[in-house]
Amino acid sequence: MKTQPDILKQSGLSVTESRKKILDLFLETDGALAHADIEKNTASAFDRVTVYRTLQTFVEKGIIHQIPTTDNSVLYALCRHNCEQGHHHDDHVHFICSTCDKTICLDEVTVPDVKLPKNFTKQLAAMVVTGVCEDCK
Amino acid sequence: MKTQPDILKQSGLSVTESRKKILDLFLETDGALAHADIEKNTASAFDRVTVYRTLQTFVEKGIIHQIPTTDNSVLYALCRHNCEQGHHHDDHVHFICSTCDKTICLDEVTVPDVKLPKNFTKQLAAMVVTGVCEDCK
């Protein structure tokens, strides 16, 4: 089993308390996390700024990815499968439950292909589905 | 041809300078607009708060819709077709050009259907494609 220090070292990052703890949080969380969630769940053990910088670093290193939302919040998530190897795949669908408000990565569901108009080139595609999740059904 | 006052009245809104001007901006803009863009383009003729409230109102009345983004900005857009009648369709794909940074509504491209895992119910789906647009090709 891969420990947090392993993941961090693998990405060429120094192993620090904040990084271990925040990575931990992602590993034990099913859904996506916002900056605020992380501050809450770490009991403000780290400075706000540290959390911002850690998230930034994790995104750069491909440990977590950002999820598009319509309100102006930024959500981050770790993929559950196949993402430890360094190259991150975030071509899966994200699900936002309108009842419990959780955001869940549907790693099994791949973003379907779309035919773009002439002269448009696709690089990346993201999909967010809103509805009711299995727990709130 | 439908004028701004027509659209406003149709939505049961009083016709005011700010609403006319902001709606105008959307009508003559191809892509999506952020709050900041509107402030710039109206030469700060209206108060920041008025712009916020106007956007809110337009969203509520279905004149414009919000576009999901991964950075923490909120983008608004008017659909080019079929959206004047009151019930707004925003099941189309949004395109963000990584070169010119514009966000474009691809009204012709409908969000494809996805098969969700068991016990998940879909209400809404949004799709954002990043790439190079026709102008930057």
Next chain:
DNA sequence: TATTTTTTGCACTAATGTTGCAATTAATTT
């Protein structure tokens, strides 16, 4: 263990969004 490099936390700054309330403007009524 000593040195170098990186990361952290603090203080400050900036940007963004919200609310109450009086003044103004638009819509309605007579």
Next chain:
DNA sequence: AAATTAATTGCAACATTAGTGCAAAAAATA
């Protein structure tokens, strides 16, 4: 068309969220 009513606007104050420089602290390296 003027008066009344209703809605919208702008200001001020406040709240929240995010970003930066720099010295102190911690981690990595030698």
